[in-house]
Amino acid sequence: MNEPALGGIAQRAQDRPEPILRPGNTNCGGCGMSIGWQFLSRAVAHEPIQIVIPACCGIVTAGPYPYSAYGAPILASTFASAAAMATGLSQAARLNGEATRVLCWAGDGGTYDIGMATLSAAAERNENILYICYDNEIYGNTGGQRSSATPLGAVTTTTPIGKEVGKKDIVGIMAAHGIAYAASLSLAHPDDAMRKFRHCLDLEGFRFLHILSPCPTGWKSEPADGVQLLRLAVSSGLYPVIEVFDGERTVINVEPSFSYEDLATYFAAQARFKRERYSLEAVAARIQRNWRRLRVQAAASAALAEPLPEPAGAPLAV
Amino acid sequence: MSTQLMTANHAAGLAATLAGRANRRGRGFGSGVYPITPQTECIEFLCKQDIEKGHVVRVESEHSAMAVCIGFSMAGLRAYTASSSNGLAYMTENVFAAGFYRLPIVMMAVNRTMGPPWNIWVDHGDTLMLRDAGWIQLYCEDNQDLMDLSLMCFRVAEDPRILVPAMLGQDAFVLSHTIMQIEVPDQAQVDRFLPPLDLPHRLTDQPRTVGGLDFPHEIEQHREHHAAAMNRVFEVYAEAQDAFEAVFGRRPADPVVPYRLDDAELALVSMGTTASTARAAVDEARRKGIRAGSLRVNLFRPFPERQLAAQLAGIERVAILDRDLSPGMGGILWGESRALAPRDALVQNYMLGLGGGDVRPEHLVAVIDDLAGLERAGAPIIQEVA
Ligand SMILES: Cc1ncc(C[n+]2csc(CCOP(=O)(O)OP(=O)(O)O)c2C)c(N)n1
Ligand code: SF4
Ligand SMILES: [Mg+2]
Numbered sequence: 001m002n003e004p005a006l007g008g009i010a011q012r013a014q015d016r017p018e019p020i021l022r023p024g025n026t027n028c029g030g031c032g033m034s035i036g037w038q039f040l041s042r043a044v045a046h047e048p049i050q051i052v053i054p055a056c057c058g059i060v061t062a063g064p065y066p067y068s069a070y071g072a073p074i075l076a077s078t079f080a081s082a083a084a085m086a087t088g089l090s091q092a093a094r095l096n097g098e099a100t101r102v103l104c105w106a107g108d109g110g111t112y113d114i115g116m117a118t119l120s121a122a123a124e125r126n127e128n129i130l131y132i133c134y135d136n137e138i139y140g141n142t143g144g145q146r147s148s149a150t151p152l153g154a155v156t157t158t159t160p161i162g163k164e165v166g167k168k169d170i171v172g173i174m175a176a177h178g179i180a181y182a183a184s185l186s187l188a189h190p191d192d193a194m195r196k197f198r199h200c201l202d203l204e205g206f207r208f209l210h211i212l213s214p215c216p217t218g219w220k221s222e223p224a225d226g227v228q229l230l231r232l233a234v235s236s237g238l239y240p241v242i243e244v245f246d247g248e249r250t251v252i253n254v255e256p257s258f259s260y261e262d263l264a265t266y267f268a269a270q271a272r273f274k275r276e277r278y279s280l281e282a283v284a285a286r287i288q289r290n291w292r293r294l295r296v297q298a299a300a301s302a303a304l305a306e307p308l309p310e311p312a313g314a315p316l317a318v
Numbered sequence: 319m320s321t322q323l324m325t326a327n328h329a330a331g332l333a334a335t336l337a338g339r340a341n342r343r344g345r346g347f348g349s350g351v352y353p354i355t356p357q358t359e360c361i362e363f364l365c366k367q368d369i370e371k372g373h374v375v376r377v378e379s380e381h382s383a384m385a386v387c388i389g390f391s392m393a394g395l396r397a398y399t400a401s402s403s404n405g406l407a408y409m410t411e412n413v414f415a416a417g418f419y420r421l422p423i424v425m426m427a428v429n430r431t432m433g434p435p436w437n438i439w440v441d442h443g444d445t446l447m448l449r450d451a452g453w454i455q456l457y458c459e460d461n462q463d464l465m466d467l468s469l470m471c472f473r474v475a476e477d478p479r480i481l482v483p484a485m486l487g488q489d490a491f492v493l494s495h496t497i498m499q500i501e502v503p504d505q506a507q508v509d510r511f512l513p514p515l516d517l518p519h520r521l522t523d524q525p526r527t528v529g530g531l532d533f534p535h536e537i538e539q540h541r542e543h544h545a546a547a548m549n550r551v552f553e554v555y556a557e558a559q560d561a562f563e564a565v566f567g568r569r570p571a572d573p574v575v576p577y578r579l580d581d582a583e584l585a586l587v588s589m590g591t592t593a594s595t596a597r598a599a600v601d602e603a604r605r606k607g608i609r610a611g612s613l614r615v616n617l618f619r620p621f622p623e624r625q626l627a628a629q630l631a632g633i634e635r636v637a638i639l640d641r642d643l644s645p646g647m648g649g650i651l652w653g654e655s656r657a658l659a660p661r662d663a664l665v666q667n668y669m670l671g672l673g674g675g676d677v678r679p680e681h682l683v684a685v686i687d688d689l690a691g692l693e694r695a696g697a698p699i700i701q702e703v704a
Contacts, residue, residue: 048523052389059527065536068527075392075521076529078415081385084377088348088389088397089521091373095346095395100523118385121378 016041018071025061025069030223032213033058033134035187043197048100052086054115055079056107057140080114082106083122086129101201108135108149112168123177123206130200130207136215144218153278162277174208178247184210186241188230192253212239220271229266236263237287240294248304250297322502326464326493329500330426331363333468334398336508338369341396344514346371348395350386352379354405355438356494357428361400380405384412391421394520403430403444416483417452419529422475423483430490431673439674440490442589443642446650452544454484454551455619457589461498464488466570469511473558476515479550489591503566511565548620573617574625582611584689585630588639589615589651592677599682610686627658636665637689643669648698667698675704
């Protein structure tokens with residue numbers, strides 16, 4: 001079932017007069033990242049922002065110097081350094097009493113792979129940064145090589161027979177840092193997505209958002225199908241839409257139907273998955289395992305709200 | 319101003335602290351730091367300081383240390399870090415980035431041998447690897463240099479005519495851990511010498527992309543501007559020396575520093591602490607009747623080509639002393655400066671003190687004797703001293 005888009009309201013008085021990603025950008029038609037930017041634009045509204053974008057499709061789309069397709073100040077960072085450069089900008093704003101919100105907008109390569117140590121360290125220091133990863137499950141900018149976010153079975157230019165291992169659980173990894181907020185969002189579920197953008201823009205400390213981002217060029221899918229593919233990824237349980245507060249309280253935001261048919265359609269609609277190279281049964285079994293774990297986490301979160309029994313006996317003498 | 323005893327690492331840390339505090343009237347001070355022997359005492363010192371409107375980020379790697387400085391500097395803050403050898407190698411990508419963003423970041427680099435195999439002693443190969451990163455480079459000879467040239471680096475790098483980062487090399491242990499007497503300026507003096515930084519291209523809330531795509535034509539222009547800024551360093555450096563002298567009452571070292579060269583027939587060209595050893599060797603040779611002199615290269619980028627050529631005019635024999643080796647080529651200082659000696663001069667490359675070998679005056683006296691007896695220049699020589 002499709003969600004009604006943002007209560008049916010297209011443009012509101014408090015929205016930005018122009019989007020962050022403006023017309024004239026070079027993203028492919030049907031790029032999920034472009035949709036992500038429109039959400040972010042609305043959520044940010046008129047707040048002052050600075051955005052760090054490492055090497056990825058997201059920076060190429062800005063166009064060549066001196067033009068910028070972005071209607072916001074952008075620092076194009078080296079591939080691994082988004083979270084560290086953002087640290088400098090964000091601490092600078094704090095020292096100068098400025099309300100500027102500092103964001104990172106990075107691909108899966110800059111997040112799961114080369115930027116992981118830097119990202120982890122910024123999260124550990126609890127820097128005041130909102131880090132957004134748009135995950136197209138591939139190195140798009142360099143022409144479609146595998147990343148550690150590429151799913152099992154996907155053919156890329158460096159996994160010609162299909163990837164033999166699955167992807168990392170990035171929300172789990174980030175939540176394990178104990179940060180204020182880590183969530184995944186679906187661009188096909190706009191109300192939930194917008195709520196998450198707004199919620200974490202207002203939080204202090206390190207926040208992480210994961211966006212599954214259809215990439216017709218890399219996924220070998222129809223440009224018009226992106227949102228429908230996301231619906232299938234969510235309904236089949238392949239892409240859990242969840243949020244984790246303070247690294248300990250997990251909430252499941254969208255309940256999948258676990259439809260086997262949706263899963264089959266999702267795979268069949270993308271030529272990166274070759275029928276002879278993957279087993280839907282194996283994928284379904286992974287989904288089952290993942291969701292058992294998520295349910296345990298969500299249930300444990302509810303238990304976290306209950307007070308612990310008073311510690312028995314006298315405190316230990318040290 | 320006071321006279322204090324301290325290591326070069328502490329002198330560098332103190333200079334950064336004074337410079338950082340001086341920008342409290344501007345947008346403040348920021349640093350990203352990561353430890354490596356023999357630089358650690360410098361950043362440990364910095365982490366203990368209370369810097370008004372300043373913040374030191376303890377990062378997870380040198381790559382991020384420079385990235386954090388880039389963030390601070392891009393926001394218009396005065397930024398500083400320090401590293402050494404493999405740390406510099408790990409940082410390299412962002413060293414280039416800082417150069418090309420044209421950010422006046424200052425970095426102290428303790429010159430140490432690249433590994434593995436691991437060796438923590440002096441060798442200039444680490445910072446020389448970064449000579450093309452678009453940074454100003456200076457090489458210290460004593461602990462006072464760490465104080466004075468650090469402040470000079472901020473002043474010159476932040477000058478609106480320059481706006482390129484500056485790197486200050488110092489010899490591992492020979493300086494970094496050796497206590498010397500130095501003159502320490504007051505905050506009020508540093509405030510006078512270092513006006514608040516006003517970075518014209520800092521990131522504000524205006525829409526714009528910094529560091530995005532450049533096509534060949536834009537790269538040509540950006541590199542041309544960068545090179546032109548580098549060429550202005552000589553003039554701005556000289557002005558800064560005057561200003562320094564007016565405020566602190568001493569004059570920081572010139573881009574190249576001659577010693578007894580006026581009537582010399584033979585010269586030793588070197589960088590870092592080798593230059594002070596060279597002076598002792600020159601005195602020794604002169605006692606034996608050899609007309610020797612020495613030339614210290616203090617500023618390595620921009621390369622003081624004209625100053626070097628002018629100083630070497632009339633010299634018949636030149637020994638270029640490298641504490642580095644580019645395998646398959648020879649000494650890097652030699653490679654850059656051999657063409658600057660007079661056309662008929664004999665120029666021989668000696669590499670001494672690789673891996674921290676202790677270069678003593680007698681080694682350089684032996685070099686002078688060898689040079690004096692050469693019929694023609696040969697291949698670069700690795701002179702063992704350890
Ligand atoms: C240090 C470094 N290594 C490699 C590259 C080449 N490179 C640029 S973008 C990229 C992949 C980006 O992938 P991702 O982060 O997923 O973003 P996408 O292009 O998919 O949007 C690579 C490998 C680089 N710019 N820097
Ligand atoms: S390659 Fe993919 S992620 Fe990159 S712009 Fe095209 S559709 Fe978007
Ligand atoms: Mg990608």
